[in-house]
Amino acid sequence: xxxxxxxxxxxxxxxxxxxxxxxxxxxxxxxxxxxxxxxxxxxxxxxxxxxxxxxxxxxxxxxxxxxxxxxxxxxxxxxxxxxxxxxxxxxxxxxxxxxxxxxxxxxxxxxxxxxxxxxxxxxxxxxxxxxxxxxxxxxxxxxxxxxxxxxxxxxxxxxxxxxxxxx
Numbered sequence: 136x137x138x139x140x141x142x143x144x145x146x147x148x149x150x151x152x153x154x155x156x157x158x159x160x161x162x163x164x165x166x167x168x169x170x171x172x173x174x175x176x177x178x179x180x181x182x183x184x185x186x187x188x189x190x191x192x193x194x195x196x197x198x199x200x201x202x203x204x205x206x207x208x209x210x211x212x213x214x215x216x217x218x219x220x221x222x223x224x225x226x227x228x229x230x231x232x233x234x235x236x237x238x239x240x241x242x243x244x245x246x247x248x249x250x251x252x253x254x255x256x257x258x259x260x261x262x263x264x265x266x267x268x269x270x271x272x273x274x275x276x277x278x279x280x281x282x283x284x285x286x287x288x289x290x291x292x293x294x295x296x297x298x299x300x301x302x
Contacts, residue, residue, distance in 0.1 A: 154258045
């Protein structure tokens with residue numbers, strides 16, 4: 136094991152096969168996308184993270200490709216808990232319950248994609264949401280893809296770039 140700055144190969148070693156977001160792995164590997172690391176050690180730093188969760192104009196959960204779909208931050212999604220799909224609510228509730236009894240900080244390694252000056256979570260959204268809502272002692276290492284915000288690399292970016300100037 137040698138010390139090095141993480142690259143897309145390291146990112147793939149950690150996350151390929153577990154990220155459900157539709158990353159174009161071959162394109163990212165071919166372009167040798169850069170990867171950076173950031174640490175958040177306070178739940179307050181999680182509120183502005185973008186999620187792959189989207190809502191329609193009524194605040195109902197929809198897929199990213201739905202007409203008018205708007206991506207949510209962790210804070211925005213937390214404000215809409217009463218409108219979450221039942222599976223999402225149950226998963227976050229279970230994770231919150233697990234966090235309540237923790238004595239030591241919860242340490243997470245989370246994949247993200249940088250879009251302008253903000254991070255888009257590629258996985259672990261339920262865990263981040265649970266920690267945020269519980270105000271838990273989280274220590275998060277973000278492994279972040281630093282590549283152009285192109286829908287060809289991640290389809291969600293077409294929604295982010297095309298329809299939501301607040302991203």
